[in-house]
Amino acid sequence: MANPEATMLRPEPKQTQTGPEKIHTWPHLVAKEFLCALLFTVVILLYSYYVDAPLRELANPGEPENPAKAPWYFLGLQEELVYFDPWFAGVVLPFLIIIGLMFIPYIDFNPKGNGYYTFRERKFAVTTFSFGFLLWYVLIIIGVYCRGPFWAWFWPWEKWTLAFPTPPPLWSLPAPVGVLLLLAYFGVGTWLPARRWKDFYQKLGPVKYGITMFLLLAMIGTILKMGLRLGFNVKYVLQTPWFNI
Amino acid sequence: MLPNLKEIGDKITQNDVWKSIFRHRYEDTSRNRMLQVLSNVWLHIHPTTVTKGNINISFTWCLGGLTFFVFLFETLTGVLLMFYYTPDVNRAYADMLDLSNNAIPLGRLLRNTHRWAGHAMVITVCFHMLRVFLTGSYKAPRQFNWVVGVILLVLTLLLSFTGYLLPWDQLGYWAITVGTNMAGATPFAGYQGPFAELFGFTIDNDIRFGLLGGTSIQAPALLRAYVWHCIGLPAMAGGLMMLHFWRIRKDGFSGQL
Numbered sequence: 457m458a459n460p461e462a463t464m465l466r467p468e469p470k471q472t473q474t475g476p477e478k479i480h481t482w483p484h485l486v487a488k489e490f491l492c493a494l495l496f497t498v499v500i501l502l503y504s505y506y507v508d509a510p511l512r513e514l515a516n517p518g519e520p521e522n523p524a525k526a527p528w529y530f531l532g533l534q535e536e537l538v539y540f541d542p543w544f545a546g547v548v549l550p551f552l553i554i555i556g557l558m559f560i561p562y563i564d565f566n567p568k569g570n571g572y573y574t575f576r577e578r579k580f581a582v583t584t585f586s587f588g589f590l591l592w593y594v595l596i597i598i599g600v601y602c603r604g605p606f607w608a609w610f611w612p613w614e615k616w617t618l619a620f621p622t623p624p625p626l627w628s629l630p631a632p633v634g635v636l637l638l639l640a641y642f643g644v645g646t647w648l649p650a651r652r653w654k655d656f657y658q659k660l661g662p663v664k665y666g667i668t669m670f671l672l673l674a675m676i677g678t679i680l681k682m683g684l685r686l687g688f689n690v691k692y693v694l695q696t697p698w699f700n701i
Numbered sequence: 702m703l704p705n706l707k708e709i710g711d712k713i714t715q716n717d718v719w720k721s722i723f724r725h726r727y728e729d730t731s732r733n734r735m736l737q738v739l740s741n742v743w744l745h746i747h748p749t750t751v752t753k754g755n756i757n758i759s760f761t762w763c764l765g766g767l768t769f770f771v772f773l774f775e776t777l778t779g780v781l782l783m784f785y786y787t788p789d790v791n792r793a794y795a796d797m798l799d800l801s802n803n804a805i806p807l808g809r810l811l812r813n814t815h816r817w818a819g820h821a822m823v824i825t826v827c828f829h830m831l832r833v834f835l836t837g838s839y840k841a842p843r844q845f846n847w848v849v850g851v852i853l854l855v856l857t858l859l860l861s862f863t864g865y866l867l868p869w870d871q872l873g874y875w876a877i878t879v880g881t882n883m884a885g886a887t888p889f890a891g892y893q894g895p896f897a898e899l900f901g902f903t904i905d906n907d908i909r910f911g912l913l914g915g916t917s918i919q920a921p922a923l924l925r926a927y928v929w930h931c932i933g934l935p936a937m938a939g940g941l942m943m944l945h946f947w948r949i950r951k952d953g954f955s956g957q958l
Binding site (some may be wrong): 476477478479480481482483484485486488489492493496497500501503504505507508509510511512513514515516517519520521524525526527528529530533534541542543545546547548554557558560561562564567568569570571572573574578581582585586589698699 | 731734735737738744747748749750751752753754756758763766767770771774790794797798801809810812813814815816817818820821823827830831834835836837838839840841843844845847848851854855858861862865868869870871872873874875876878879880882883884885886887888891893894895896917918919954955
């Protein structure tokens with residue numbers, strides 16, 4: 457039995473006249489956190505009891521794994537190696553993703569949707585971010601489950617063999633065409649939405665608008681390049697003596 | 702005659718020693734509920750009261766707190782593993798076998814939980830970011846804390862990545878080969894990257910060389926992965942977590958449901 461005196465002394469926190477309802481952190485929030493931690497511990501212990509962490513043979517520098525796969529969370533980037541050179545897929549692309557993520561709070565001028573779930577009030581932001589998030593995981597799933605020896609495509613239920621068909625020969629666009637194409641893509645891609653959605657452009661201003669569109673076009677461009685490669689066997693859009701894209 | 706329970710209780714609690722440790726009594730009063738949070742080193746990270754809607758599971762999904770908990774879980778299991786693991790190419794794999802075969806008591810469970818919880822942390826931190834984005838919680842005045850969060854995401858990936866090499870098995874060895882070869886392709890600073898010759902970067906002085914401590918993955922690379930994994934990265938992540946949590950308190954919670 458609770459001490460009646462204590463019960464009398466137990467008012468909920470003083471509520472202000474306006475503003476949302478307040479409750480005590482102890483026990484309401486702390487109890488939930490504790491349960492969460494407990495549940496996680498139980499799940500991870502059970503899982504670890506039944507499923508062993510992978511351990512292969514002793515490392516042997518003379519005998520490469522085929523395929524040699526990076527840890528699963530980097531397989532999206534390794535998958536991009538099919539479509540881009542390592543300097544882009546492994547360095548510039550992750551760099552753009554990290555910098556792009558950091559820029560988000562500073563280029564999102566929309567004051568709505570601060571502190572609650574909403575799609576209607578921030579359609580562009582939610583669509584773009586969710587798409588990028590999804591793309592990252594789709595590429596990971598492809599890398600984990602659909603790539604076999606020499607990074608050839610195998611469905612998860614297919615047996616890995618070395619007798620897969622030779623991939624078709626690839627070709628690259630001539631350098632002047634590549635330069636024009638890239639300039640046109642980023643130029644028109646930046647100019648057209650500014651004309652079409654004047655309000656969007658004016659609210660952002662030229663600098664923030666430029667950054668937003670560059671990041672968006674880089675993401676879409678990455679997918680377009682994948683399409684060019686898969687659909688038209690294009691190796692490089694732009695070929696130079698120093699680097700290729 | 703036996704003294705009653707209340708008297709025994711008072712004997713235990715009404716003295717200088719007890720009072721020097723426990724600053725308040727435990728009756729369920731509004732004041733004690735607040736003191737419970739304020740006077741506890743682990744709990745005082747919280748405010749004493751919260752908005753009711755803020756603690757709905759369907760708002761936060763506990764993802765940030767869970768990520769922090771997994772970090773603590775990894776610290777504990779990681780320190781225990783450090784008692785049994787030697788970052789030496791001649792011993793590391795044998796130590797893994799000892800763990801896996803339970804030659805070390807509970808070794809298999811210890812290694813499995815550390816490995817799977819590491820993967821879990823990557824997942825919880827990603828979904829925590831998705832949640833924060835979808836609730837717009839990075840908006841003013843919390844922009845900078847989002848930036849800190851992005852760095853913490855990168856550190857989480859690097860923590861997991863450096864741990865990947867430590868078993869010194871074929872899986873880790875070739876995964877780290879793939880990963881660090883990418884660093885060798887860094888424009889300007891990697892020996893295979895565009896414009897490497899501009900600053901005179903070659904295979905034995907570029908960014909990849911700095912990561913591996915050599916031109917290929919050998920003993921120095923294992924030691925570097927170990928030191929980054931156990932000291933460098935956890936220290937950086939721990940420091941940034943303090944900043945991350947402190948900023949949450951200073952900037953306030955976002956949900957005003």
